[in-house]
Amino acid sequence: MNFQPAPGQELLRKAVREFAEREVAPLVEEMERTDEVPLDLIKKMGAQGYLGVTVPAEEGGTGLGHLARMILLEELGRVSAAMSMSLQCLQFGAGCVREFGSAGQKERYMRPLAKGEMLAAAAITEAGGGSDPAGIATEALDCGDHYLLNGRKVFITNSHIADLGVFIARTKDAPKKEFSAFLVEKGTPGFHPGRAEKKIGFHGCVTGELVLENCRVPKENLLGEEGQGLAIALKGVSDYGRTGIVGVALGLMQASLEAAVKFAGERVLYGKPISALPAVHFRIAEMYADLEASRLLAYRAAWLLDQGRRADTEIAATKFFATEAALRCARKAMDIHGAYGCIKGYAAERYCRDAQLLVPADGTNDIMRVVAGRSLTARRG
């Protein structure tokens, strides 16, 4: 067992930390205030190779892999969970094309997606119930030389900046084949964003509706095969979505810990910094344990993906553990700040709001327990 990060991973961490502190940190306050997506920054991250970190070099990426992606999202999330969330969902959309695209689709989309010249959203959830695929009502009607798509997706990250939507729809008139996946390009008549949600956190990362109204999609835009939609959604959501959420959670925990230690060293009570109080030590020690335990789970799950293995059970367990740990850490950082923790401008309250959004995103933590629990009991059965 080797706990020593590879030299390339350490270099990446250093480079992303510098980038995040130089380019992202100055924008955080404005993102909080306006809730607007800093598109130029996303494009810059694309040019930097951050979007294509799991995309092989021959397809336009850097091919560093899933563990490198985890480190990247962690370092971005340490400065801005919203930016890390935007990036991870763009990688999720691109990941579906990378894993299931035909040679023609990869040729058309992978380079621009890896370089951030094109931005992809993964559009699965509908108002009928995110946890229950039976709630997907979006329909794709086979019209011979094209499909006709109708439906409305909700809670889609990057909805209003996406150039390409990966949609899961019911393949109408093919009941046995059920769900299929489709690539829909911006500018296709009938495809447009709907309402942008006002969220408690992740300000500067847009989450909203994507609408399909009598949208004609060429046959060659079917992703994978007819009937493969759910398999595509499940692999995409596990390998890219949930692992991405975990990366954001690690960054939030690191930021919470650093903010708590800093504040405790500066706040003087009883003639001494509160970092001398045992109650503060306890909170900081618990935050550290939560962060390190999450990191070990997360890095191992990402490493399994880099070995070409399925890791749905490990990823589901890591997602609920790390996101709940992020909530605990953010809450402790807030508590250590006393009343300052509830004041805007002190990052602790932002960490709390952002951490809560990690719980439902890409599958609620109840569903994570269902996925992990079912798989573990089946192994013993």
Ligand SMILES: Cc1cc2nc3c(=O)[nH]c(=O)nc-3n(C[C@H](O)[C@H](O)[C@H](O)COP(=O)(O)OP(=O)(O)OC[C@H]3O[C@@H](n4cnc5c(N)ncnc54)[C@H](O)[C@@H]3O)c2cc1C
């Ligand atoms: C910030 C954010 C970003 C998101 N980005 C995307 C995106 O890019 N693309 C996308 O497609 N979706 C996205 N989503 C949607 C997300 O995947 C769904 O919110 C999630 O799947 C849950 O669906 P729901 O909100 O409809 O909750 P519901 O499914 O309605 O669940 C309601 C409650 O019932 C519980 N529950 C449901 N089923 C079970 C069960 N079997 N056992 C125990 N409890 C259960 C849930 O845990 C929850 O507490 C995003 C959500 C958020 C918050």
